[in-house]
Amino acid sequence: AQKITQTQPGMFVQEKEAVTLDCTYDTSDQSYGLFWYKQPSSGEMIFLIYQGSYDEQNATEGRYSLNFQKARKSANLVISASQLGDSAMYFCAMREGYRNTGGFKTIFGAGTRLFVKA
């Protein structure tokens, strides 16, 4: 069954340092996509970064990078040079490839709350 696990309920990081948020997933599909979203206290969901299951290179978007280890089924988010504005909930999500219905859904992990200290 499709599943996303985020084992860190909360993380602290000093401003300007890097932090890694863990995500492991479980799927029987060969084709899937992995996403990270940020949810500040204001509540909106903000897309950060995407990694496809067939992508050979780790995805990067500015200060965000995704450490994709397919054999271990992990897709950890690395935030470099943390800023106070990075304090938020972070969700890992997975979308499987096409099923018999021809469509697919996205499921989310429980999230990690990141606190950036000045």
Add this chain to the structure above:
Amino acid sequence: DTGVSQDPRHKITKRGQNVTFRCDPISEHNRLYWYRQTLGQGPEFLTYFQNEAQLEKSRLLSDRFSAERPKGSFSTLEIQRTEQGDSAMYLCASSPGASQGGNSPLHFGNGTRLTVT
């Protein structure tokens, strides 16, 4: 691109009443999703549509919940005989279909916060 719009932003209702929420997706997106999120948790998948077809519904969703997307544009989510456990944020999201970039991210609305008293 005006984004995903949800209405109302807040809804307070008494237990046992029916409520209906509306979601207007980004106009060129043919996939539409409903999620429920409680405080401190990740969004929980409820159901999704491709155009007007409801392709999947969570097994966790009771028969009191129903969703429609009659013309493949806006969608409604109805909860009948509300219970206090239904109190949550209900999020709608949309995305392009596979032919338009199947791995595009979800675009979320600001949600409808339901409080059942």
